[in-house]
Amino acid sequence: MSLLNVRDLRVYYRISKGMVRAVDGVNLYMDKGDFLGLAGESGCGKTTLALSITRLLPDNAKIISGSILFDGVDLLKLREDELRENYRWKRISIVFQGAMNALNPVFRVGDQIVQAICTHENIGKKEAWERVERLFSLVGLSPERAKDYPHEFSGGMKQRAIIALALACNPDLIIADEPVTALDVIVQAQILELIRSLRDKLGLSMIIITHDLSVIADTCNKAAIMYAGKIVEFSDIVSLFKNPLHPYSQGLLANYPSIEEEAKSFEPIGGRPPDLLNPPSGCRFHPRCPYVMDVCRRVEPNLIDVGGGHLVACHRVMKS
Ligand SMILES: Nc1ncnc2c1ncn2[C@@H]1O[C@H](COP(=O)(O)OP(=O)(O)OP(=O)(O)O)[C@@H](O)[C@H]1O
Ligand SMILES: [Mg+2]
Numbered sequence: 426m427s428l429l430n431v432r433d434l435r436v437y438y439r440i441s442k443g444m445v446r447a448v449d450g451v452n453l454y455m456d457k458g459d460f461l462g463l464a465g466e467s468g469c470g471k472t473t474l475a476l477s478i479t480r481l482l483p484d485n486a487k488i489i490s491g492s493i494l495f496d497g498v499d500l501l502k503l504r505e506d507e508l509r510e511n512y513r514w515k516r517i518s519i520v521f522q523g524a525m526n527a528l529n530p531v532f533r534v535g536d537q538i539v540q541a542i543c544t545h546e547n548i549g550k551k552e553a554w555e556r557v558e559r560l561f562s563l564v565g566l567s568p569e570r571a572k573d574y575p576h577e578f579s580g581g582m583k584q585r586a587i588i589a590l591a592l593a594c595n596p597d598l599i600i601a602d603e604p605v606t607a608l609d610v611i612v613q614a615q616i617l618e619l620i621r622s623l624r625d626k627l628g629l630s631m632i633i634i635t636h637d638l639s640v641i642a643d644t645c646n647k648a649a650i651m652y653a654g655k656i657v658e659f660s661d662i663v664s665l666f667k668n669p670l671h672p673y674s675q676g677l678l679a680n681y682p683s684i685e686e687e688a689k690s691f692e693p694i695g696g697r698p699p700d701l702l703n704p705p706s707g708c709r710f711h712p713r714c715p716y717v718m719d720v721c722r723r724v725e726p727n728l729i730d731v732g733g734g735h736l737v738a739c740h741r742v743m744k745s
Contacts, residue, residue, distance in 0.1 A: 426497055427454045428598060428630055429478070434491030436470075436477050444487075445701045447473040449654035451491070452728055455632070455647065457597070460624055462641030462662075463634045464677065465651035466698055471634045472522055474651070475600045478632075479519050480508055495598070514545050518591040522602040522634075525583035528575040534586050535561075535571025542593050560589040563626075565619055581612035585619065592623070600632045605640060617643045638677055642666060650674045653699050653709040656728060660735040670737040672714050708740065716741050 436448040447470040455461045463471055476482045478493055480500060493500045495517065500508060521527065529537060535557045542553040558568035564585040575583060584604065591599050604620070605613040621644055623629055633644055641648050641662065648665050650658040650673065658671040669675045676694035696713035699705050705712050711721040720740050728738040 427494075428457045428459070428496060429632075430454045430492075430494040431474075431478070432492045432494070434474070434477060434493065435489035436473050436482065437487050437489055438473075438483070439485045439487060440702075443702050446654050446704060447486075447701055448477060449701075449704070451651075451654070451656055453649055453656060453659070455630060457630055458628060459647050460631045460633065460645040462638075462645035462648040463632055463651060464636060464638055464641055464648065466636060468698055468701070469651045470654045470701075471651055472602055475519060475602050475632065475634060478600060479513055479517055480505075481513075481519070514541070514596065515594045516596050517598045517600065518594065518596040520587055520591045520599065520601040520604055523607070524587045524602075525580060525607065528578075528583060528586065530575050533572055533574055534578065534583075538571075538586070538590050538593055541590055545594050556593070557589070560592055561586075563592070563623070564589045565615075579612075580608050581615060584608060584612075584616055588616075588619065588623075592627075596629075598630045598632070600634070602634045603636075604633065606635070606637075613640075620644050638680075650677065653704055654701055655709060655738065656736075657710065657739070658735075658737045659728065660737075661733075664733065664735045668735075670731065670735070670742045671710075671739050672716055672741075673710050708738070718744075 431451055431453040434448055434451045438445040438447055451474060465471055477488065478500065488501060495512065500512065528534060535554065538557045538560065539550060539553040542548065542556060543550065557571050561568045561571050566582060566585050578586065605616050608616060617640065633640065635641060645662055647661055649656050650671060652673045658665065658669065658674045665674065669678050673694065694713060699709055707723045708721045708726050711717045714721065718740060726738040726740050726743065728736045729743065730736050731742060
């Protein structure tokens with residue numbers, strides 16, 4: 426049984442002009458131990474997908490359809506109290522996009538993690554504090570720094586503390602939304618090294634959301650490419666980087682510096698992302714696709730396995 430199995434998920438936002446179709450028929454699965462990279466340009470629905478899995482969506486979001494099976498249980502069918510008591514933070518935790526800037530400046534960093542632990546587990550402050558010190562060591566921070574305030578931390582240290590917070594209740598799955606985006610390249614490399622070491626030490630499963638494919642290449646074994654609310658390609662990392670099939674993935678890879686020779690011939694993607702209030706008919710990528718055919722404008726392509734678990738939603742690939 427897969428650890429996470431998202432089926433036909435649709436999540437729309439209600440705004441005055443209509444419905445923003447942020448996640449629109451997403452299928453995704455991962456096994457225990459997988460590190461799944463989720464990539465796609467700004468506004469394609471990555472954060473909405475992450476917030477749906479933890480059911481922490483804003484008030485104007487509506488789950489239109491679908492299921493999110495976690496260890497066989499449909500998270501969308503659970504009552505809020507069941508989800509809170511047994512799943513959120515304990516089994517699935519999330520590193521929010523921009524979270525390192527959300528540490529409360531008036532509390533010590535360690536106290537903020539202690540508070541999170543005590544909210545979710547029935548343990549005393551002293552025991553929780555000891556756990557924070559252990560977590561700090563695990564994420565490469567000296568335990569005594571737990572007594573410091575956020576302003577005494579560098580960006581990289583804050584991000585380590587946020588990762589410690591995500592690990593605090595020993596979850597099976599961590600969703601990390603743009604965990605290195607705000608950091609300079611050297612600190613980015615250090616945080617990615619930390620993520621790799623946690624993968625090896627803890628047997629975690631993780632979804633890493635990024636617009637940067639090199640982050641995925643560095644840390645993940647599987648990747649999902651998202652475009653305008655849909656997954657357009659899903660595969661193991663080697664297969665995706667060696668043989669990207671969707672024209673959008675090929676365009677993303679064209680911007681990836683250390684790709685192999687053949688990929689260099691791909692054209693970067695021109696045009697603008699579509700309006701999710703009123704997405705294009707057929708394949709959503711068709712207005713920007715260099716290989717567009719008539720069918721692409723009319724019929725939405727399904728995500729289909731073309732062999733060995735490499736899935737793609739593209740009429741042209743299906744024809745060839
Ligand atoms: N609360 C909201 N109300 C209305 N529309 C929203 C809301 N939150 C997000 N959206 C819209 O939903 C779409 C998906 O947004 P989302 O934040 O999930 O994208 P993303 O892939 O995470 O982008 P980024 O890479 O910039 O973080 C976008 O069109 C966005 O403008
Ligand atoms: Mg986002």
